[in-house]
Amino acid sequence: MILNDLIQIKEKQQAARKKIVLRCCMAAGCMSSDSKGVKERLEKAVADAGLLQEVEVRGVGCMKLCCEGPLVAADPQGALYVRVTAENAPSIVAALNGGKASAGQTDPQAPFFAQQFSIVLANSGVVDPERIESYIAADGYQALHEVLHEMTPKEVVETMVKCGLRGRGGAGFPTGLKWGTVAKSSGTRKYVICNADEGDPGAFMDRSVLESDPHSVLEGMAIAAYAVGADQGFIYVRAEYPLAISRLQVAIKQAKQMGLLGAGIFESPFNFNVDLRIGAGAFVCGEETALMASVEGKRGTPRPRPPFPAESGLFGCPTLLNNVETFANVPTIYRKGADWFAAIGTEKSKGTKVFALAGKIKNTGLLEVPMGTPLRKIVEEMGGGAPDGGAIKAVQTGGPSGGCIPAQHLDTPVDYESLGRLGSIMGSGGMIVMDDSTNMVEIARFFMEFCMDESCGKCIPCRAGTVQMHHLLNKIASRQATPRDLKKLEELCDLVRNTSLCGLGQTAPNPTLSTLRFFRNEYDALLQPDPHGPDRTGHAHKHELATK
């Protein structure tokens, strides 16, 4: 493969483009509502109407408004059909000839769509994720070519530093700094790993990116591998994501066949292969050291850092580990330039962020907005607010490691620093909206139960602490707790946060602490008076703590 081949594929795709394209969502959400059947009926109706020369029915990835799926878009008509069934699909084809579609429609100019700013999701819902030609037609693999032929690895790292991208896996670590450290680390072999474990309840951004645009992740990984000097990559993806896995398998195979993965990519000396590793779905395996242990075939438990993966990672070799969304940003950054990317977002949080909007909200689905977008704009304007006229009470960001932001802080800009100041985190992008019917103690209990179940048990503070905190939250929720119990809960939060080995335990108290910070009245309302009077020592009584 040389540049000319890439250009030829692109031109051929453009020349073959039919007058009308019916884009049918084939991501997991819509497929669970039979979008496969919808696509088949559309194809049949197009053939029956004798429109095969004019109309292309294209299977695409997520079209974002998941709650209204299956979705079908008609280009260039600009119609967006919702809740399409196999039965009413033919009427969409009839509508192309002046008939009336019996499928419902939504306004593609509504704020949910119009206010999005797509970098990561630019190809989502547009390209066919199972055809590499479709990705190439959307400028795919152009950045990899430019990087391999026009930049040194050092320059690639410098561009990443300059653009200001921060890792989208949760902590927001500067990506350029990480790439630079791996590039400088000495080792006969280096690895690149894509973290596609995505274990946060309510989060489905990474799954969607892999299902909708797998080549953007592969291209991003290849650019990263060139920058750091790696020749082998792994994508660690959970077994619960079968569609993402099969799309990745197809994408890797096609990229290899075209010489975009493998030896001598774009006729350069650069070699890079990518293999999949399927995780069993343990939340802790998303933690980088546990993930690498799992890839090595060992039990997936975290280990202390340092050494950091950048210096000693997979099989003891320097390893670059980034999140799916981090890699998916990469091709566009090199195509459009570091300055272009750095101009989007805020001073310290550059670019965009993809969120999976879920919970008590009208428009559930995926959205991508510039960093710094006010939370209110996301949930009220784009999300359409709480359904049935309810009032939004809080927004949970960051999953089990995050916190609940109350309605009075909805004007907060969504960036790493602002969310942190409110005791929450950006996390990987799960955003769960709660309305005024939500019990915040229940929310804290839910997330604590999740952490308790998912704790790997390696260190005592997390193993025993999450059980104790969950026990106390149960006691509070069932109106059997006293102020002394609440005090114990707060002490345990502090202890577990400060003494756990990995991020799971260190952040497990966050949902509890943030609900205590903003909704303490809901806890207080459930407490019973202490029969022994107030505990003046302020210390927990050992014999009152439960055991697992």
Ligand SMILES: Cc1cc2nc3c(=O)[nH]c(=O)nc-3n(C[C@H](O)[C@H](O)[C@H](O)COP(=O)(O)O)c2cc1C
């Ligand atoms: C318990 C736990 C689970 C995690 N799960 C994920 C995950 O599913 N996906 C992810 O990208 N990062 C996850 N992380 C963060 C990773 O350890 C790591 O920081 C991240 O993948 C680095 O990529 P980035 O720099 O691109 O953000 C998790 C961390 C912890 C402590």
Ligand code: SF4
């Ligand atoms: S903090 Fe929890 S999940 Fe992390 S190592 Fe300790 S027991 Fe395992």
